[in-house]
Amino acid sequence: MNAVPQTLADLKVAIAEQHSVLSKRLRQVAQYVMDNPNAIAFGTVAVIAKDASVHPSTLVRFANAFGYSGFSEMQRLFQQKLIQESPSYTERIRIAREELGDDSRDTPLQLLSQFAGASAVALEQLRESIREEDLERAVDILAAAEATHVVGVRRAFVVATYFAYALRHIDRRAYLIDGVGGMYAEQGGAIGERDAIIATSFHPYAPETQDVAKAAVERGVPLILITDSQLSPLAALASVCFVVRDAEVHGFRALGSTLCLAQALSISLAYRVDKQRVAG
Amino acid sequence: MNAVPQTLADLKVAIAEQHSVLSKRLRQVAQYVMDNPNAIAFGTVAVIAKDASVHPSTLVRFANAFGYSGFSEMQRLFQQKLIQESPSYTERIRIAREELGDDSRDTPLQLLSQFAGASAVALEQLRESIREEDLERAVDILAAAEATHVVGVRRAFVVATYFAYALRHIDRRAYLIDGVGGMYAEQGGAIGERDAIIATSFHPYAPETQDVAKAAVERGVPLILITDSQLSPLAALASVCFVVRDAEVHGFRALGSTLCLAQALSISLAYRVDKQRVAG
DNA sequence: TCATTTTTGGAAATTTCATTCCAATTCGGT
DNA sequence: ACCGAATTGGAATGAAATTTCCAAAAATGA
Structure with missing residues (x-):
């Protein structure tokens, strides 16, 4: 058996891999987990279960299915992620922008960024020109x-x-x-x-x-x-x-x-x- | 008595104002709260208390001192803050949509504006997710x-x-x-x-x-x-x-x-x- | 220094929560 | 359609966490 995922990124990969072999309800949880990671970070089992339309115990089973001793253990990954990102969030955007805004403009990511930026500006103009x-x-x-x-x-x-x-x-x-x-x-x-x-x-x-x-x-x-x-x-x-x-x-x-x-x-x-x- | 602070920013102001009139232990808590906001967001009363070198009940009293029914109620402000700083795609788009005015949303120009705004936000997100x-x-x-x-x-x-x-x-x-x-x-x-x-x-x-x-x-x-x-x-x-x-x-x-x-x-x-x- | 008030920390009480167990149901194969 | 296995949902259990209570300690004022 594989090791228990220790980071949120690893867990997401594991979920994607196993998705097809999970049962119906577990897949439902997988979907919810992927879509609302920070609801998982803060929520209690009861409210998350209600929100995802599954039974509380299903959440525990889901965590068990990926090797965790319980839901809480899995939940910690989501919290870590938020804490790590939180202080540097705006900073990250700024850094990314600076890195991408320079001269050497032909790496794919830079091109993507240029397109995204240009398209966003064009959208802004669209609002005014129609x-x-x-x-x-x-x-x-x-x-x-x-x-x-x-x-x-x-x-x-x-x-x-x-x-x-x-x-x-x-x-x-x-x-x-x-x-x-x-x-x-x-x-x-x-x-x-x-x-x-x-x-x-x-x-x-x-x-x-x-x-x-x-x-x-x-x-x-x-x-x-x-x-x-x-x-x-x-x-x-x-x-x-x-x-x-x-x-x-x-x-x-x-x-x-x-x-x-x-x-x-x-x-x-x-x-x-x-x-x-x-x-x- | 003043209203109970409903946002983390308000709370911080209130703490700063009252700081001088708080008792010794409560000041200690105040200091810790200001310094480690996201430890408050996730931690349990027991571990926060240990970390801040105070008694658990002191944390509850601290929350009461600012008008909350208990520590948990105050804790929610810290969690909200984290969620806002690290919003999911859909959440950011929702926020963008709300900013554009959400009441009478069915004139074509407003729809166009909503689309343009939401698409621009999504583009911004694209740069970071690829x-x-x-x-x-x-x-x-x-x-x-x-x-x-x-x-x-x-x-x-x-x-x-x-x-x-x-x-x-x-x-x-x-x-x-x-x-x-x-x-x-x-x-x-x-x-x-x-x-x-x-x-x-x-x-x-x-x-x-x-x-x-x-x-x-x-x-x-x-x-x-x-x-x-x-x-x-x-x-x-x-x-x-x-x-x-x-x-x-x-x-x-x-x-x-x-x-x-x-x-x-x-x-x-x-x-x-x-x-x-x-x-x- | 003494009395009173405020503050503090320990411990108990209560609520909430995660987890486990079990019965009911669904699903898959024959 | 039937049987066995897997899955699901409900209730109970046990753990944990927050809150309350109370007594001890510290602080304040006389």
């Missing part, structure tokens, strides 16, 4: 549409797949125009007059997206556009146009802000639809 | 692979499409396992032994992704896994496992952190490949 009335109009259109078609290629395809996923998630009819079999025109032709279309298009504005969107607009279908510039060729055709400046690092564009907007739109729509169903 | 050696190993694997296959369904499909796009963008052979025509097994079967596979899998861990990844691993293909918990069923099989806790608002999970990681991986890979080409 106008409330645009959001309202977009939600109006989507709420009124019988079905929603989503189009985007290359990088924007990621956004399109997100929309398709999210809209279906909230029980809206959504069709992803993915051009399988080269059938952009055919898929675009299937858009009904009471539908709506969401197009995402970034520089250099792929013609496939433009063609599909233009064809739809000509038939009177409202277009919601997400793009990176007011000068986007589709901007003039759109019923609503969101201009998103996403973060860029080393020539790579991030998608955090764009997806954030997509998510906000989706959930706003969910609320709206819900409200209408209750009211009507 | 280990450098994991990133290095992942880049090693991808750099050595002849081709990279990417799998993910539903929400994770968005991530998979991003990988496919990004890898092709940097001239790597990338295949998106999209299950078109229900051919997950067939697409998975096309993975060569010198390839690599990137799987993204979130709760509830779709069987399609698991099947494809397991089949690949059985043939000796290295698996890079992006998931939301160390308890993910694929975690044990992965050569490298990234656990990403993305932001969540109103039950909707964001993807900002996950995509940020995907992007950092992609660009790190680009640098690595470039370096190898120059060197070799």
Whole structure:
């Protein structure tokens, strides 16, 4: 048998390893333990058990399963971790930032940090650059549409797949125009007059997206556009146009802000639809 | 009489004020409390008393002197402080959400703002939770692979499409396992032994992704896994496992952190490949 | 110095907590 | 569907910890 884990990190590894062979309730505890480590640190067996929806004795059994004499012994690991981290917590962030902020910028962790930082800044800007009335109009259109078609290629395809996923998630009819079999025109032709279309298009504005969107607009279908510039060729055709400046690092564009907007739109729509169903 | 201090900061002020009028032993306790706050948070009355060289009952009297019903009630302040300093991801996000104003939360702009805030917090957290050696190993694997296959369904499909796009963008052979025509097994079967596979899998861990990844691993293909918990069923099989806790608002999970990681991986890979080409 | 009040430390009492035991149930295999 | 094994939840037990009580000691004031 393996040694009893003596640090929280070791314990987490052990839990992950054994997770599959644990019983149902023990797995439930494992999940809770991983998710709420500091609830374990302070809580008493009774309240933790209640919070994790298991019987107190299950917690003791869980600790035993990993070799501890009882729950309390295991709990000590969680407390140690908190005490160790506590005094240096803010310090750690500062140190990490300093270490990452210097010149030699091509280690993966530094790149990750740069992206995270840049994306966070872009998100902050997003809040200021999006106008409330645009959001309202977009939600109006989507709420009124019988079905929603989503189009985007290359990088924007990621956004399109997100929309398709999210809209279906909230029980809206959504069709992803993915051009399988080269059938952009055919898929675009299937858009009904009471539908709506969401197009995402970034520089250099792929013609496939433009063609599909233009064809739809000509038939009177409202277009919601997400793009990176007011000068986007589709901007003039759109019923609503969101201009998103996403973060860029080393020539790579991030998608955090764009997806954030997509998510906000989706959930706003969910609320709206819900409200209408209750009211009507 | 003054109100009972409800935060550790208030208590410390109160202690400082009353310090001069306390009796000898109580001053001794005061000194110890100020110097070792987190010993108070976890310790039992007996061990704290021993440590501070006072009698256990003196600790209780100390707490009573500041208006608490007992030592335990005062102790809670010290625990709260520790929890606040070392918040879990979800807790920090919750705090961020509360700061943004939580009452009327259903206008689209407020939702957008909530998402942006929560995502920014999650990004900050991402920087600290990803280990450098994991990133290095992942880049090693991808750099050595002849081709990279990417799998993910539903929400994770968005991530998979991003990988496919990004890898092709940097001239790597990338295949998106999209299950078109229900051919997950067939697409998975096309993975060569010198390839690599990137799987993204979130709760509830779709069987399609698991099947494809397991089949690949059985043939000796290295698996890079992006998931939301160390308890993910694929975690044990992965050569490298990234656990990403993305932001969540109103039950909707964001993807900002996950995509940020995907992007950092992609660009790190680009640098690595470039370096190898120059060197070799 | 003596009397009174305050403070202190020991010990008991009480509450709370973790653990163990056992019966009921579920699960897995035949 | 049945049997054996494993798992689970409830109650009881035993330990530990907090609090209260009381007597002894120290401090204060006259």
